[in-house]
Amino acid sequence: MKILVVDDEEDVKSLFEQKFRREIRAGQFEFSFAFSGEEALEFMQKHPSEVVMILSDINMPGMSGIELLKKIRADHPSAPPQVMMITAYGDAANHDQAMQLGADDFLTKPVNFNELKEKLLLL
Template sequence: MSVLILVVDDEPDIEPLFRQQFRRDLRAGRFVMEFALSGEAALQLIERAEVASLILILSDINMPPGMSGLELLPRAKAARPDVPVIMITAYGDAETKRKALENGAEALLDKPIDFLVLRGVIEAKLGWAA
């Protein structure tokens, strides 16, 4: 069974950026990444993911015009309470962070994303961290 990381962001250029940053891991089959451009699309992918394969959801907070990341968060947690959700935002103010954490986010990462920090989170989740 493949290990799945779901990335939710309304910006289409996020997918090639993530694929570039994690190209060696993806080629080696350490995990796979799926991408959703909206909260609605993310919920469909979450529902289809096999029970053990989805290990992490990374979601942008601001995704107009549809469901925001903060609206997606409780729905994703209700569907998969076992899967941690990390929120990503360009607007990392205290109120946004408070709302995200209160609604079940494991962490909040600021944009631009520090991929070294994100890699550490993924490796720890997979049990690969030293």
Template sequence: MTDTNMKILVVDDFATMRKIIKNILKKLGFQNIAEAEDGVSALEVLKKQEIDFIVSDWNMPNMSGLELLKAIRSDEALKDKPVLMVTAEAQKENIVEAVKAGVNNYVVKPFTPETMKEKIDKIFA
């Protein structure tokens, strides 16, 4: 069973979308949630706080979700952190690109709390 006490970092450039994702995570029982507005600030949070799981948007200014994922995988201290990519991009080549970069799972917007739960459970199974 997925540990609902783990600390999750939600990364999205839109505050509204962060709020929506946080609401969904709270419905699924997760209470320990940090936020970042792009890849650059996410990396800062990851270096300062003990984060167990990253939920990141793809299309963001400064540093995209894919660039963030690559930065996490190439950092000795962060490389094993599970990452769930949340994106509106459902085209095959995008999914392939994220998988190649080492994403743990992928959820296409719009999604229901049930879909989010399935994706998270698969990561922590």
């Protein structure tokens, strides 16, 4: 399963790689990383229909996670990837907006990796 993680913090990459080391080794998950919304869109254009799952931060400089979500839902209606939003602001307004714009799930930071793992394995 190919998963694209979008976050402006570069250390997210090594964190995910380490957290999901076993799963990656076992070939269950394949992670790609983008450090901005723009980069994420670029990646999706280069690898169309490959990405099954997108994990995106909401608060990013430049294109925000919400804008990214809108673009994805607009540009890829045929092969829609699952989109999971992650944010430090777990308030109701943020959550509702994300869900309304077509997010499949909503997580608050700090991410509970065990919960995330379970959710990913269910897909």
